[in-house]
Amino acid sequence: MAGRVEGKVALVTGAASGLGKAAAAMLVREGARVAVTDRNESGARQVAGELGEAARAWSLDVTREPDWERVVDEVLATFGRLDVVVNNAGIGVVKDIESISLEEWRLVHAVNLDGVFLGCKHAIRGMRKCGAKGSIINLSSVAGLVGVDNLPAYCSSKGGVRLLTKSVALHCARKGYGIRCNSLHPTFIETPMVDDLASMTGDKAAGKARLARMIPLGHIGEPDDVSYAVVYLASDESKLMTGAEFVIDGGTTAM
Numbered sequence: 001m002a003g004r005v006e007g008k009v010a011l012v013t014g015a016a017s018g019l020g021k022a023a024a025a026m027l028v029r030e031g032a033r034v035a036v037t038d039r040n041e042s043g044a045r046q047v048a049g050e051l052g053e054a055a056r057a058w059s060l061d062v063t064r065e066p067d068w069e070r071v072v073d074e075v076l077a078t079f080g081r082l083d084v085v086v087n088n089a090g091i092g093v094v095k096d097i098e099s100i101s102l103e104e105w106r107l108v109h110a111v112n113l114d115g116v117f118l119g120c121k122h123a124i125r126g127m128r129k130c131g132a133k134g135s136i137i138n139l140s141s142v143a144g145l146v147g148v149d150n151l152p153a154y155c156s157s158k159g160g161v162r163l164l165t166k167s168v169a170l171h172c173a174r175k176g177y178g179i180r181c182n183s184l185h186p187t188f189i190e191t192p193m194v195d196d197l198a199s200m201t202g203d204k205a206a207g208k209a210r211l212a213r214m215i216p217l218g219h220i221g222e223p224d225d226v227s228y229a230v231v232y233l234a235s236d237e238s239k240l241m242t243g244a245e246f247v248i249d250g251g252t253t254a255m
């Protein structure tokens with residue numbers, strides 16, 4: 001049986017680590033060729049090397065428009081098409097509104113929101129250039145749906161991603177491009193980002209147990225809990241979905 005995304009070409013940002021790495025791997029397993037991109041070039045190369053022939057690495061800092069221009073053009077030249085862009089790269093600064101600096105606020109928004117804006121803009125350019133009926137998948141968070149006291153910039157940027165996604169979805173639909181755009185809203189997932197969060201009080205295991213208690217299902221997620229949603233949204237199985245929010249949160253926002 002053919003893979004669920006057989007023949008498609010996907011570009012994943014922040015794919016040297018965590019959710020991006022897992023999504024790139026599952027997309028390859030399901031038949032896609034994948035541009036593994038990250039600002040950490042050696043990390044991207046290592047992941048692409050592990051994934052074999054179907055993957056190639058690119059250095060891409062999502063905050064830099066010249067990087068987007070170059071990489072989208074090179075992906076089209078290398079693979080001949082671009083069907084899927086996963087705007088996954090993101091960072092967090094754990095400081096409440098009284099302690100976060102303007103510089104930190106701007107840095108979080110530069111990566112999490114400007115980066116997704118540029119990713120959507122250049123995804124549409126690349127998909128239209130090759131005539132693809134594409135899918136743009138934006139990583140927001142449960143923190144883009146509900147507030148978290150010590151994550152003001154993260155919440156603001158991820159809330160922005162949620163509505164940017166809907167605007168892009170409606171624009172593409174009205175233009176008749178056949179390009180869809182949806183957002184993903186995971187809770188805590190086992191990645192280096194959550195390791196850092198759990199380690200903040202010194203005891204990582206205790207930190208993870210504390211995070212798990214915040215999730216009604218009682219445990220932190222695995223990266224593939226998100227990768228399955230990425231593959232679904234990347235595939236034609238989700239052809240009626242656009243401007244939607246895919247919540248993967250163990251019941252967190254049901255409370």
Ligand SMILES: NC(=O)c1ccc[n+]([C@@H]2O[C@H](COP(=O)([O-])OP(=O)(O)OC[C@H]3O[C@@H](n4cnc5c(N)ncnc54)[C@H](O)[C@@H]3O)[C@@H](O)[C@H]2O)c1
Nearest residue numbers: 014016017018019039061062088089090141188189191193
């Ligand atoms: N892990 C979670 O619990 C969780 C929950 C909800 C949402 N998310 C979101 O999922 C995405 C991935 O998170 P993760 O946990 O895998 O994080 P991670 O820290 O493990 O990986 C993030 C990757 O992004 C890259 N990156 C950072 N800044 C970049 C930039 N300017 N340009 C290109 N690449 C850059 C890093 O080098 C790294 O490889 C993020 O957007 C995050 O906010 C994560």
